[in-house]
Amino acid sequence: MPGKIIYNGKSLLDNKTPIIAVAVNGNKSAPNSKTGDMLQTYILTKDIDPRLANKTGQDFGICGNCPHRGIPSTDPKRATAENRGCYVRIDQGPLIVYKSFHKGKYPIATDQEIIEIGSNRPVRLGTYGDPAAVPRNVWDLLISKSTGHTGYSHQSKIKDSYSDICMHSVEDKKEAIAAWKDGKRTFRIIQSVDEIIKGKEVLCPASKEAGRKSVCELCKLCSGSEIKKRSVAIVQH
Numbered sequence: 001m002p003g004k005i006i007y008n009g010k011s012l013l014d015n016k017t018p019i020i021a022v023a024v025n026g027n028k029s030a031p032n033s034k035t036g037d038m039l040q041t042y043i044l045t046k047d048i049d050p051r052l053a054n055k056t057g058q059d060f061g062i063c064g065n066c067p068h069r070g071i072p073s074t075d076p077k078r079a080t081a082e083n084r085g086c087y088v089r090i091d092q093g094p095l096i097v098y099k100s101f102h103k104g105k106y107p108i109a110t111d112q113e114i115i116e117i118g119s120n121r122p123v124r125l126g127t128y129g130d131p132a133a134v135p136r137n138v139w140d141l142l143i144s145k146s147t148g149h150t151g152y153s154h155q156s157k158i159k160d161s162y163s164d165i166c167m168h169s170v171e172d173k174k175e176a177i178a179a180w181k182d183g184k185r186t187f188r189i190i191q192s193v194d195e196i197i198k199g200k201e202v203l204c205p206a207s208k209e210a211g212r213k214s215v216c217e218l219c220k221l222c223s224g225s226e227i228k229k230r231s232v233a234i235v236q237h
């Protein structure tokens with residue numbers, strides 16, 4: 001996957017873990033069926049294989065306190081943490097990007113190049129990893145000339161989660177209501193369409209229950225509180 005390094009430094013989630021953020025072009029000929037064709041951004045531990053980082057809990061620097069990281073494991077048969085609930089397969093995009101980075105395939109982007117990489121296209125902030133791990137100015141440059149973006153953060157408990165440009169991922173209705181009081185827009189996984197809170201949430205149009213009538217590339221509803229729209233919920237599968 002051709003791409004460029006847009007950040008190489010310490011994680012803002014713990015102020016110590018060396019991390020990288022790499023912007024890569026999605027697969028145009030076979031785009032992700034839910035997101036469509038978007039610029040993808042991978043936030044990875046710089047020196048630890050992402051599978052091992054997750055298995056050992058050393059992924060705090062890229063995922064913070066997201067509950068979907070799972071429970072650290074020492075089981076030699078396991079590749080990742082126990083009960084990991086994250087929908088991103090680490091052995092696919094994240095591992096490919098990590099290996100390519102260590103083969104020296106990605107040049108470092110200048111600020112001007114970061115602007116150009118994101119221009120005239122939709123951008124996905126944190127295809128893997130939490131956008132809040134990366135300095136805000138990187139995202140501001142990347143989306144400054146984009147045609148829109150999506151992003152999700154679980155990090156409001158430990159730092160600024162960039163809620164103006166990212167959805168606040170919540171685990172339940174109580175968390176959602178608290179976030180709405182703070183002016184945030186939320187993204188929530190529900191078990192059935194009946195759980196949608198009318199007037200506050202809409203069903204993700206890319207979901208099966210909504211008839212898969214859009215994709216993130218076109219919808220761009222998940223772009224934080226800077227747009228005045230309802231929050232988003234999606235039924236778990």
Ligand code: SF4
Nearest residue numbers: 204206216219221222
């Ligand atoms: S609501 Fe729109 S932007 Fe958000 S996940 Fe669904 S399709 Fe993507």
